[in-house]
Amino acid sequence: MKLSEIKKHLASLKTIAFQLPNGDLVPNHFHVTEVGRVTKNFIDCGGTVRNEEVANFQLWEEDDYDHRLHPEKLTNIIELSEKVLNIADLDIEVEYQGATIGKYGLDFNGTNFVLTATKTDCLAKDNCGIPQEKPKMKLAQIQTQNACSPESGCC
Numbered sequence: 001m002k003l004s005e006i007k008k009h010l011a012s013l014k015t016i017a018f019q020l021p022n023g024d025l026v027p028n029h030f031h032v033t034e035v036g037r038v039t040k041n042f043i044d045c046g047g048t049v050r051n052e053e054v055a056n057f058q059l060w061e062e063d064d065y066d067h068r069l070h071p072e073k074l075t076n077i078i079e080l081s082e083k084v085l086n087i088a089d090l091d092i093e094v095e096y097q098g099a100t101i102g103k104y105g106l107d108f109n110g111t112n113f114v115l116t117a118t119k120t121d122c123l124a125k126d127n128c129g130i131p132q133e134k135p136k137m138k139l140a141q142i143q144t145q146n147a148c149s150p151e152s153g154c155c
Helices: 003-011 071-085
Strands: 031-043 049-060 092-097 101-108 113-116
Touching: 003 071, 003 101, 031 071
Parallel strands: 049 092
Antiparallel strands: 031 049, 092 101, 101 113
């Protein structure tokens, strides 16, 4: 989800809720402690220089159970961050504390913002000797010579 999309969704909401990939909701007294621009410059294992940039939200919760972040307040935080940090309409990543800090993508299901699981990946598979995915075939489609059939008694 991009910054423009979250602002569009926030404009139609009365309350904000974030849902974890397992379906649980982030406690409703969460804070968005950071909205920022994260730039990652790196070299992948194939030697290619890469640059990534995302908008980053950090969700945090504490024992202040009466705290509620309202949609217009989050919109204001986002717009201030865009202006002061010169953030473009970037994809959003969300950090949230579980057993360790987790990094998630963001989606919207019509009611809640949904934290989506992210995965690592090799960006240079062709240089690393990683085989391309093998085609999936049904065993019934595989033709073999001199194969024994279940009725032949050879198995």
